[in-house]
Amino acid sequence: MTAEKAITKRPSGLTDKKTHYCPGCGHGVVHRLIAEVMEELNIVGKTIGVAPVGCAVFADTYFACDMIQGPHGRGPAIATGLKRSKPELAVFSYQGDGDLASIGMAETIHSAARSENITIIFINNCIYGMTGGQMAPTTLIGQKATTCPKGRDAKKQGYPIKVSELLATLQGAKYLERCAVHKPAFVAKTKMAIKKAFQNQIDGKGFSMVEVLTVCPTNWGLNLKDSIGFLEGPMEEYFPLGVYKDEK
Amino acid sequence: MPRIEVDETLCKGCELCKMTCPKQCIEMSDKFGKSGYFPAKLAKEDCCIGCKMCYQVCPDVAITVYK
Ligand SMILES: Cc1ncc(C[n+]2csc(CCOP(=O)(O)OP(=O)(O)O)c2C)c(N)n1
Ligand code: SF4
Ligand code: SF4
Numbered sequence: 001m002t003a004e005k006a007i008t009k010r011p012s013g014l015t016d017k018k019t020h021y022c023p024g025c026g027h028g029v030v031h032r033l034i035a036e037v038m039e040e041l042n043i044v045g046k047t048i049g050v051a052p053v054g055c056a057v058f059a060d061t062y063f064a065c066d067m068i069q070g071p072h073g074r075g076p077a078i079a080t081g082l083k084r085s086k087p088e089l090a091v092f093s094y095q096g097d098g099d100l101a102s103i104g105m106a107e108t109i110h111s112a113a114r115s116e117n118i119t120i121i122f123i124n125n126c127i128y129g130m131t132g133g134q135m136a137p138t139t140l141i142g143q144k145a146t147t148c149p150k151g152r153d154a155k156k157q158g159y160p161i162k163v164s165e166l167l168a169t170l171q172g173a174k175y176l177e178r179c180a181v182h183k184p185a186f187v188a189k190t191k192m193a194i195k196k197a198f199q200n201q202i203d204g205k206g207f208s209m210v211e212v213l214t215v216c217p218t219n220w221g222l223n224l225k226d227s228i229g230f231l232e233g234p235m236e237e238y239f240p241l242g243v244y245k246d247e248k
Numbered sequence: 249m250p251r252i253e254v255d256e257t258l259c260k261g262c263e264l265c266k267m268t269c270p271k272q273c274i275e276m277s278d279k280f281g282k283s284g285y286f287p288a289k290l291a292k293e294d295c296c297i298g299c300k301m302c303y304q305v306c307p308d309v310a311i312t313v314y315k
């Protein structure tokens with residue numbers, strides 16, 4: 001019998017710090033995938049990440065690469081400056097849907113239009129997590145939030161924004177994919193997408209973004225099982241998974 | 249035989265691994281772990297096939313799979 005050995009390990013792209021995320025929150029899986037990709041591309045020491053304002057505000061303490069914590073929504077602007085002044089480094093911006101699609105929408109659109117050679121990881125959980133569950137630009141019609149307690153009503157609050165589809169209309173956006181991480185097969189696919197988004201940057205291809213649908217059981221007011229049901233049901237129906245742009 | 253170890257200081261008892269395991273090898277402990285959650289654990293010996301699916305979905309990198 002051969003000696004037993006560990007076939008999984010904590011990737012070197014993560015620090016040893018335990019995260020503050022709620023049980024079951026998707027942020028943790030996406031962190032691990034980014035860390036695994038940095039390790040596999042051998043760029044942990046050659047990467048700068050930008051942490052957002054939102055639940056991932058402490059991401060600068062969870063990633064082992066260099067990190068900056070940016071003002072709300074300004075990740076792409078900071079990443080632009082970093083990448084232009086240090087083109088030899090990999091630069092990624094990690095953002096939630098409130099951060100990226102609300103206060104930071106201008107930065108998102110214009111960095112894509114300019115085709116900045118950066119990687120954006122966009123966590124779409126259809127809500128403002130950190131501040132206690134207010135409506136986000138991505139909140140679905142009928143979905144309850146503290147600022148639309150009866151459910152989002154298109155007549156009052158308008159319609160949710162499909163960011164990947166929107167950016168796909170811009171010539172500068174070179175790679176856009178929407179993924180999920182609630183089941184192993186989706187996790188594997190998301191990792192491939194994140195790897196591609198980093199590789200594109202290394203190859204100088206321009207703006208890449210991976211959108212990841214995640215659960216927020218805490219602010220959705222659902223247990224984890226029902227949260228996954230919400231993600232697989234109404235969320236994926238409105239935000240279909242898939243590749244929205246992949247320019248060679 | 250493959251097996252898993254759950255780091256009780258990291259596990260938040262979310263049960264994602266339990267829902268995911270194709271062999272239903274994982275159950276939740278009935279005692280509080282070091283972080284105040286009911287951590288996951290291997291329910292029975294000779295069950296785990298080392299597929300790593302539990303590791304893949306764990307948001308807290310709390311699981312190590314041995315083979
Ligand atoms: C300039 C500014 N405006 C508003 C806020 C309050 N604020 C903090 S986090 C947040 C939204 C976070 O939601 P999201 O980006 O979806 O991330 P999540 O917490 O869901 O991961 C808001 C509005 C702030 N910190 N700074
Ligand atoms: S509030 Fe939601 S997004 Fe924030 S850590 Fe908790 S589950 Fe995750
Ligand atoms: S490695 Fe596979 S079989 Fe073993 S506990 Fe994890 S999910 Fe179950």
Ligand code: SF4
Nearest residue numbers: 259260262263265306
């Ligand atoms: S998925 Fe991870 S954090 Fe959740 S119960 Fe299993 S070991 Fe614990």
